[in-house]
Amino acid sequence: MDLWNIFDQEWVPVGAWVESALQWVVTNFRFIFQAIKVPFDIVLTGLENGLTGAPDLVVLALIVIVAWQAGGRKLGLISATCMVAIGLMGAWEESMTTLSIVLTCVVFCCLIGIPLGVIAAKKDRFWLVLQPLLDLMQTIPSFVYLVPVVMLFSIGNVSGVIVTFIYALPPVVRLTNLGIRQVRGDMVEAARAFGASNRQTLFKIELPLAMPTIMAGVNQTIMMALSMVVVSSMISVTGLGQMVLRGIGRLDMGLATVGGLGIVFLAIVIDRVSQSFGVSSRDRDHRKWYETGPAGALRSLFRKG
Amino acid sequence: MTDAQIECRDLWKIYGQRSDEAMKAVLAEGLSKDQVRDRFHCVLGVRNASFSVKKGEIFCIMGLSGSGKSTLVRHVNRLIEPTAGEIRVAGRRVDSMDEAELLELRSGTIGMVFQHMALWPHRTLGDNVGFGLEVRGVAPAERRKAAETTLEAMDLGGWIDHYPDQLSGGMQQRVGLARALAADPEILLMDEPFSALDPLIRRQLQDQFLHLSAQMDKTTLFITHDLDEAIRMGDHIAIMNDGEIVQIGTPEEIVTNPKDDYVAEFVKGISRVGLVRAETIMTPLDGREETDKRVRMDAELGDIIDHFMDDQTPVTVITPDHEVVGRISIKDALAALRG
The missing domain is CATH 3.40.50.300 (P-loop containing nucleotide triphosphate hydrolases)
Structure with a gap:
């Protein structure tokens, strides 16, 4: 043995260990992972069928109305422009698939991430354990866990949602934790002083006050989910990402550009709309949501009538 | 006291993880706030407070x-x-x-x-x-x-x-x-x-x-x-x-x-004018002469001083039943004002 070059030999076969461990999990526990897929599948299929099945113009109108309601007339116009551009480029179907994957991912990130963040804010020890886990999820290159995900969940859109979920979960957990911790101490103390239980304090005081921060986390989560679109297309997830991937594979610059532009336009719409959900009511002059936007317009119409 | 609405008796608060230990030591040895901090890394928040x-x-x-x-x-x-x-x-x-x-x-x-x-x-x-x-x-x-x-x-x-x-x-x-x-x-x-x-x-x-x-x-x-x-x-x-x-x-x-x-x-810096009352600063009459200037024993210092504006003869202090109980000279009043 050449002592000077001892590292020529592989001493610790990490690769082999992981390989056999994964094999063992796959053969014995695959059914668990298949069960985990079910809720993701249900939500994704529902959204996708809805968005691609409905007439294009109806979906377009829906998106514009939501954007107008959330961020005012200007955002409605921006969204209309972006979505029409996507449609005219011929990327409508693909963008609807991508949108449904991103939305499904966000639904699950919120369902799981916000409660995790709340617990983390309440229990320092839990946060201590959770923090390195989140760091791990964010720093491991996403290519690395594509392989185990494919082996456990197989390929396709649902697996794509799960990969994206793992990658996009950390921001909403982190910012929920931060938001709850940042609520002024005397606000919480006042709630307790007037006889609110822990649960009432959380739902009536802490969560509403932390909402702008939590929504910033949700926005980050959405953006990260969008950034996984191209990567996840490698496990045969359809949509805009696949257009880009096919474009790269065939050196078809045109196809890649259309897919890329589609992602950008979609990102602009989703980003702006989700950001405007996070604006606190104080910054909106305390107007209720139904007093502005299309709902407000409708209301005033009926009032006059 | 039976009509006490709020009553605290021998209330202690020690912050910190070893507060129980610190509590025992404080009771046994009468440690000061600084000693508690140095020995147990605890903060003494409230020390033996009683009130009603x-x-x-x-x-x-x-x-x-x-x-x-x-x-x-x-x-x-x-x-x-x-x-x-x-x-x-x-x-x-x-x-x-x-x-x-x-x-x-x-x-x-x-x-x-x-x-x-x-x-x-x-x-x-x-x-x-x-x-x-x-x-x-x-x-x-x-x-x-x-x-x-x-x-x-x-x-x-x-x-x-x-x-x-x-x-x-x-x-x-x-x-x-x-x-x-x-x-x-x-x-x-x-x-x-x-x-x-x-x-x-x-x-x-x-x-x-x-x-x-x-x-x-x-x-x-x-x-x-x-x-x-x-x-x-x-x-x-x-x-x-x-x-x-x-x-x-x-x-x-x-x-x-x-x-x-x-x-x-x-x-030190508190004004006594509206605070000190006649009965606190009066001296017994001890056979000295009563004066015409009379104040009730719950009169405030400010009112007593008013009586010395025109002439400086002592004022006589009376009970609500008009019984004479003492007197206040201008010196007493000024001394009370000074604190």
């Missing part, structure tokens, strides 16, 4: 920041758990209450006002004021009605659907007071309620509160770092230093007879 507050009275707790007054008052509704000691509110032991009893006590019996208002910015004034009722499950309409009435009493009628950030500081603290009063509690805990306000508004709110308090017969525990305020508001004053209650007494007792240098230092 009668129904309907305003009891001021005065001390500098860090003296433990806020900590002490938070034991009354157990926002802070005592390390040792007894707390009684309206005859019930607070320190041994379970969670449900405690929530009931906080939402129904005790109202609290905070130094920095601590109004919830995402709730309308109505929802702020009605919060205590809301957590008890009172119906929205009834809640709103109660909020309306209390806001009205604080001269804030018509603001019910506005938000706290649309109000000035003084108005916000009136909302804070309305919130504390909404459930019609027997007891008010006020943690430096007027400290963050400018002097004129503070004065107004003090007057408004005194007026209200006289009408409604609430028992109030009032925290302040300002002795002037304590004297204005309090029927009794407790002075705290380093977690310990140094002296308890009426404003006059505190001012005329400070127990130690710490209290004396506070009392």
Whole structure:
């Protein structure tokens, strides 16, 4: 043995260990992972069928109305422009698939991430354990866990949602934790002083006050989910990402550009709309949501009538 | 004392992970605050505090920041758990209450006002004021009605659907007071309620509160770092230093007879004109001649001084039944004024 070059030999076969461990999990526990897929599948299929099945113009109108309601007339116009551009480029179907994957991912990130963040804010020890886990999820290159995900969940859109979920979960957990911790101490103390239980304090005081921060986390989560679109297309997830991937594979610059532009336009719409959900009511002059936007317009119409 | 509405006996609070150990050591060896900190890394918040507050009275707790007054008052509704000691509110032991009893006590019996208002910015004034009722499950309409009435009493009628950030500081603290009063509690805990306000508004709110308090017969525990305020508001004053209650007494007792240098230092700059009464400074008549100038024994120093304006002969002090009990010379009056 050449002592000077001892590292020529592989001493610790990490690769082999992981390989056999994964094999063992796959053969014995695959059914668990298949069960985990079910809720993701249900939500994704529902959204996708809805968005691609409905007439294009109806979906377009829906998106514009939501954007107008959330961020005012200007955002409605921006969204209309972006979505029409996507449609005219011929990327409508693909963008609807991508949108449904991103939305499904966000639904699950919120369902799981916000409660995790709340617990983390309440229990320092839990946060201590959770923090390195989140760091791990964010720093491991996403290519690395594509392989185990494919082996456990197989390929396709649902697996794509799960990969994206793992990658996009950390921001909403982190910012929920931060938001709850940042609520002024005397606000919480006042709630307790007037006889609110822990649960009432959380739902009536802490969560509403932390909402702008939590929504910033949700926005980050959405953006990260969008950034996984191209990567996840490698496990045969359809949509805009696949257009880009096919474009790269065939050196078809045109196809890649259309897919890329589609992602950008979609990102602009989703980003702006989700950001405007996070604006606190104080910054909106305390107007209720139904007093502005299309709902407000409708209301005033009926009032006059 | 049977008519005590709030009563604390031998109350201790030690912060830190080794508080139980520290408590035992303090009882056994009488450690000082610094010793507790060095030996157990614990902070002594309240040291052996005992006091009782009668129904309907305003009891001021005065001390500098860090003296433990806020900590002490938070034991009354157990926002802070005592390390040792007894707390009684309206005859019930607070320190041994379970969670449900405690929530009931906080939402129904005790109202609290905070130094920095601590109004919830995402709730309308109505929802702020009605919060205590809301957590008890009172119906929205009834809640709103109660909020309306209390806001009205604080001269804030018509603001019910506005938000706290649309109000000035003084108005916000009136909302804070309305919130504390909404459930019609027997007891008010006020943690430096007027400290963050400018002097004129503070004065107004003090007057408004005194007026209200006289009408409604609430028992109030009032925290302040300002002795002037304590004297204005309090029927009794407790002075705290380093977690310990140094002296308890009426404003006059505190001012005329400070127990130690710490209290004396506070009392120094206080005007005695409206505080010291005739019976405190009079000397026995001892066969000396009565004069025509007569004051009742509860007359304030300011009124007595008025009698010396024209001529400087002594004044005679009488009881409400016109019985002569003593006299005050101009020297006595000036000495009392000087302190």
